[in-house]
Amino acid sequence: MLPKSKAQLLLVVFVSLVLMPVGLVWGSSNARPAPAIPAFGETEIVSVPNQVKQTVPETAQTVTSVSSLSDVFQDGGDRLTALQNNDGGWDWPLDDGNPNNASPLNTIGPIAKGLAQAYWMTGDANHMTALANAGVLLLTKTNNFSPSDGYLAAELDSVFGGTAYTDHVVANFYGPLASGTYDRNGAGTLYDTAGYVNLIRTARASQGIPNLAAWDIGMGLVGAASAGADTTAWVAGVKAEIDELDGSAYYDVIGLAGAVYGLALVDEDYDPVAGEHAAASNLDDLGAILVGYQIDGGGFTWNSGYLNPGEDNETIQETAYAVLALQQLACNVYGDEIQGAIDYMISVQLATGGWEDYAASGENNEVTGEALWGISKSTCEPATITLSSNSTGIAGSVDYADEDIVTYDMATGDWSLLFDGSDVGLKRTDLDAIHLMDDGSILMSFNTRFKVPGFGKVDDSDIVRFIPTSLGENTAGTWEWFFDGSDVGLKKGGEDVDAIGFTDDGRLVVSTNASFKVPKTGGGKMLGADDDLIVLNGTLGHATTGRWEMYFDGSDVGLTPEDIWGTWLDAATGDVYIALQNEFSTGSIISDALDVIVCRLGSLGDTTTCTFEMIFDGSAAGFGGDRIDGLFIEY
Numbered sequence: 001m002l003p004k005s006k007a008q009l010l011l012v013v014f015v016s017l018v019l020m021p022v023g024l025v026w027g028s029s030n031a032r033p034a035p036a037i038p039a040f041g042e043t044e045i046v047s048v049p050n051q052v053k054q055t056v057p058e059t060a061q062t063v064t065s066v067s068s069l070s071d072v073f074q075d076g077g078d079r080l081t082a083l084q085n086n087d088g089g090w091d092w093p094l095d096d097g098n099p100n101n102a103s104p105l106n107t108i109g110p111i112a113k114g115l116a117q118a119y120w121m122t123g124d125a126n127h128m129t130a131l132a133n134a135g136v137l138l139l140t141k142t143n144n145f146s147p148s149d150g151y152l153a154a155e156l157d158s159v160f161g162g163t164a165y166t167d168h169v170v171a172n173f174y175g176p177l178a179s180g181t182y183d184r185n186g187a188g189t190l191y192d193t194a195g196y197v198n199l200i201r202t203a204r205a206s207q208g209i210p211n212l213a214a215w216d217i218g219m220g221l222v223g224a225a226s227a228g229a230d231t232t233a234w235v236a237g238v239k240a241e242i243d244e245l246d247g248s249a250y251y252d253v254i255g256l257a258g259a260v261y262g263l264a265l266v267d268e269d270y271d272p273v274a275g276e277h278a279a280a281s282n283l284d285d286l287g288a289i290l291v292g293y294q295i296d297g298g299g300f301t302w303n304s305g306y307l308n309p310g311e312d313n314e315t316i317q318e319t320a321y322a323v324l325a326l327q328q329l330a331c332n333v334y335g336d337e338i339q340g341a342i343d344y345m346i347s348v349q350l351a352t353g354g355w356e357d358y359a360a361s362g363e364n365n366e367v368t369g370e371a372l373w374g375i376s377k378s379t380c381e382p383a384t385i386t387l388s389s390n391s392t393g394i395a396g397s398v399d400y401a402d403e404d405i406v407t408y409d410m411a412t413g414d415w416s417l418l419f420d421g422s423d424v425g426l427k428r429t430d431l432d433a434i435h436l437m438d439d440g441s442i443l444m445s446f447n448t449r450f451k452v453p454g455f456g457k458v459d460d461s462d463i464v465r466f467i468p469t470s471l472g473e474n475t476a477g478t479w480e481w482f483f484d485g486s487d488v489g490l491k492k493g494g495e496d497v498d499a500i501g502f503t504d505d506g507r508l509v510v511s512t513n514a515s516f517k518v519p520k521t522g523g524g525k526m527l528g529a530d531d532d533l534i535v536l537n538g539t540l541g542h543a544t545t546g547r548w549e550m551y552f553d554g555s556d557v558g559l560t561p562e563d564i565w566g567t568w569l570d571a572a573t574g575d576v577y578i579a580l581q582n583e584f585s586t587g588s589i590i591s592d593a594l595d596v597i598v599c600r601l602g603s604l605g606d607t608t609t610c611t612f613e614m615i616f617d618g619s620a621a622g623f624g625g626d627r628i629d630g631l632f633i634e635y
Contacts, residue, residue, distance in 0.1 A: 036251060040106055153169040235268050256293075415623075495514070519547040
């Protein structure tokens with residue numbers, strides 16, 4: 001039997017479903033529906049237009065003053081942790097006042113997924129405990145699953161290690177669906193995957209909100225793919241729903257966002273054959289249509305008919321799923337739109353740490369989870385990672401030496417040899433810093449003084465430019481000077497340049513392999529260590545001039561006594577990507593000398609702040625070297 005408060009909510013939902021009009025009342029500020037809720041849970045909450053809103057304290061309507069992205073995740077994660085029920089789930093929309101009441105089972109997926117994103121950023125032990133509690137609730141499910149449970153299971157396995165959660169969902173949900181034996185809620189009707197997908201479609205249509213099926217099935221596709229289940233029927237269902245999206249009805253924007261996200265995740269293109277999007281030729285066109293629902297480069301509208309700026313038509317839920325869709329589809333193409341959407345979501349975080357779907361609609365746990373999930377997609381996954389090593393080794397099936405450069409394709413998992421140093425006389429030295437230039441040339445520094453054949457002597461504090469005529473297995477080209485370290489104070493043995501980067505305004509940034517003492521911008525000397533990055537204010541070339549200032553103080557963010565052995569600076573975001581000499585741990589990040597981590601910046605310079613995230617696991621990718629000692633990333 002349902003707790004009294006849950007039964008009352010279901011009664012409100014049922015009466016609303018019967019009495020509320022289905023069509024939109026154009027121009028009415030009250031026309032928008034309640035936030036979308038995933039299909040199918042034992043404690044079912046049906047999302048309907050104009051659902052009764054929960055009253056929240058006045059303080060919850062105050063926008064938070066955000067000092068850094070880490071605060072956003074800390075406050076959001078703390079809020080969800082505080083509101084978690086004793087069974088591991090959450091009330092919907094916010095809090096019924098009794099943590100012993102049963103939680104809706106169809107909302108734990110998006111809520112806990114958002115909490116996991118907070119945990120990845122904070123490493124907070126309380127957030128991790130709350131995720132473990134959500135996992136306990138997930139493991140109680142046997143025949144009452146929601147399509148969102150697949151991606152939650154995969155996320156929990158990622159947090160805790162192993163495959164316990166995915167195994168459970170596969171054994172009790174995806175496996176029975178594949179064999180046509182899934183007995184939903186023990187009612188005696190057996191479903192296969194196609195039948196279950198069709199059940200979602202017919203259920204949403206009968207509720208008068210058919211557009212929402214595109215979101216449900218799109219996110220169901222995300223769940224199935226995340227859990228390693230067969231996606232054929234999910235893909236077919238998403239495509240069918242795209243052809244039926246209707247902008248004159250509720251949930252058309254979130255429906256398109258969920259559909260695009262699901263298809264993009266499994267790399268499935270689609271040319272719509274019917275409906276209002278029939279003119280689109282492919283998934284990229286559908287993504288462009290979705291971008292058209294963004295208001296003034298910020299939040300996304302709740303319906304495609306409400307696009308006028310200044311009317312408060314932006315909603316968190318549509319914005320979060322649009323970010324997920326665009327980030328998965330073409331992150332580099334839509335970087336500005338994604339960042340604008342994320343900035344909007346951050347700007348309306350409540351003082352409680354949570355979010356409401358739109359102004360004065362009331363805080364909502366599911367919306368908070370979805371906001372955290374969307375905000376976590378503030379950066380794109382690299383297209384390629386280019387590396388050098390301090391030793392010989394094998395990357396995948398590619399043999400390399402310490403004078404070579406190899407590239408890893410993040411999409412395919414393939415390694416390739418970019419630069420064969422032995423072909424151009426570098427067999428007796430080690431490349432310990434690299435940077436790929438836009439014109440195709442490659443900047444390099446070596447770990448010792450060395451005579452470059454056909455060029456001359458180069459110190460370990462210098463940088464030379466290689467201008468290739470060919471690369472790969474038959475590397476050839478010419479050399480020229482790029483930077484003379486001794487001209488600007490890099491003269492001691494420990495002042496070997498072992499990392500190269502550039503600021504967004506083109507200034508050279510380096511790290512050294514030990515402590516340094518260099519001329520400081522403004523006068524005097526600047527001292528630092530091998531966990532710092534310093535930036536040159538001056539000119540480059542064989543006759544280098546200038547003075548230095550601190551760019552990134554590694555001791556401020558806990559890197560001491562680590563040594564930065566490789567770096568790449570993201571000009572678009574300012575984030576600092578680094579490879580370190582030894583193992584490093586902070587929060588939930590544990591990395592070693594074969595990994596690349598990114599420092600999501602709060603501030604730079606003498607007071608450096610940031611949060612760390614793992615971006616590349618070299619061991620998992622098959623990089624068999626001793627240490628990464630040169631790094632370049634392309635998006």
